[in-house]
Amino acid sequence: MTGMQTALLDNIRISNGPDSLRTYFHELLHTDREKLLQLLRDGNLRFCSLYILRQDIASASLLEELPPLYRKALEITKELSEHSAGSSVPKASGRALSRAFFRTPAGIRRGSARRSSGLRLAQIESRMRSETRQVSPALEWIVKTGWEDDLGRAAYELLLERCSGILLKSFRNSSLLAAVAEKIFDRNRQGKLIHNLVWAFFEACNPDSLYLIAQRLISADSKDTALARKLLCFIPGLEEAAGTLAYLRAMQWISENRPFLCYTGETMQMCSRPVCYAVSLEAKYLCRPVSPDSGRPLYPLEDWEMNQLVGFSKLTGTEQQHLASFSCMLHQRDIYRWDPWIRQPVDKQAETVSEITGGSA
Template sequence: MSMYNLNSINPLDKIRLTNGIDELKNSFIKLIKTNNGEAVNLLNAENLHFPTLFLLKIEIDNLNIFDNLNLRNRTAIELTNQILEKNKKSSINKYVSSDLAQIAYSVLKWIFDTGFYDDGLSNEYDEVLDITAILLIKIYKDQTILPIIADMIFDRNRKGLFNHNLVWAFFESKDPNSLIMIANRLLSTEAKDVELASKLLSFIPGIEKNNNASKEKKYTSFLNWLEENNPFLYSTGQSLQQVNRPITYVIDLGAKYLNEYVASDTGKTLKSFTYKEAKLLNEFSKLDNDTKLLLANFSSMLYQKDRNQWNKWIHYPIKEQIRIAKSMMGGEQ
């Protein structure tokens, strides 16, 4: 479905969509020569979409009309140029950290919201979209674009296009609930969708590499895992740029053992531990990983099932806790 409303489409956008890029550039140059004011007004119109501005960047420069553009367009071109520079990190950070940070946000939002539909226009254009997505999520904490980014990730994957930056942007939201958007692709009829979703979620038990379970079973494994561990998950910051199968979230077993929620972006518990809790955690930290898993899983299960019984159990010496957990769970982890 097209995002363009033909009843309100900007004439420049319409030329691009119906007649192509070359005709857009030729028509714009002709209009500048015959009616400069009208050409600038069309560029500055509220209903212009970013791809058209991007494609006319060179013409705008050659025709020396940059100063006639409105603030949105000037900012968009400046940001685009900075993104495409080799030293883009310092120049972009300087821009978004300045007094124009809020303006930069609104322009980046416009770039993404009106530009994502034309993903694949060119390598440079895709790079602008990628960095825009990263800035919106990492700097401005805008998670409203996550569903679109998820669509773009899987669309590019089906086409064999580069999507690592978008994957990084997506996971920089550091919100475990966003994993649902990835997991939904486990049920896709597209084999490539299922393959990529399985890869991105391969750190979850039941979806590991070389796991031959059905996609429905993998999806169920994901739902159960997220429901059980969501309050105790935190982001690791790993990405596809670093490893082939990033472990993007891990469980804070100590927090799960004490049933204390953690902040998914920092991994810190949402409240300070009491002396008793700190002492328990110290003992817990000395256990081997299998025993930690056993205690954390049993503690979480008992806490949900019977708060009073959990309160008794957690005050037992840790050796007794382990004995009870093993007897109740049969050593299951």
């Protein structure tokens, strides 16, 4: 990790490769077991080294000697690797292909191998949720240190995607967002698959994640800016702007609408330009923050607010946008003027907006 000392085992792996790491492990196992244990217990060790050594550690019966965090990480690794989607996809032989046709972990017609794998994965996810306190720190360690290394193995990447998915979707752990954002853009630069990671990233339902993407609008790498623009395509005016202007527009829009943003669930699997977040115009109009997950107000509305929404709902989409933007702006600039204004009848409010802005709030 940045700013931390590099563990010796990581150093060997990074400098000389995974095979050298395993060779060194076996040398020490036979010559200096205590030193080996000391190195395996290093608090700065990164997941990638442990992953490479996982079978050697098990064969040498060293699992119980590891710190609980590392032991748990290896338990998780074993479980999630045994039930990979890949292991259940039949190879290209005649009979097997008929199984591959249907995507049925718990599914529709065929594929008992996939069905049992899918059910097992559902059980694993469920158990992990029930053991959050033990599982979460291990998953966090796997993801935070694991993504720092590129092992170039599909199984390793799938494992890290799954761990990220559980942390972000099941545990709603937002502390990982920066690390996952970094990985998304890194993989995108390499032309690698990103859509599952992007999906998990947004499933955290945290509008602050948009800031992490907006930062890439001023990246020196054109692949970063292109992806950032695509992921933020729902921000008005972004298409016409470039560089710093695009960045400033995005940051301003996110800051203005942050309390009123709702996650839509749209993904890159559904369309090329998903609208991941939408502004709740009702919430913005009343200046009442909403849950990004459900879109419902964080606190119950009062009767007068409900009445205001009846009038607001009768306006056209454009009128609603203008009125909501004006209300939000007035609320930020002068709450003492906003308070009586928001209680006025909606048609009178619309008139005020028209007078002040010339109809283009």
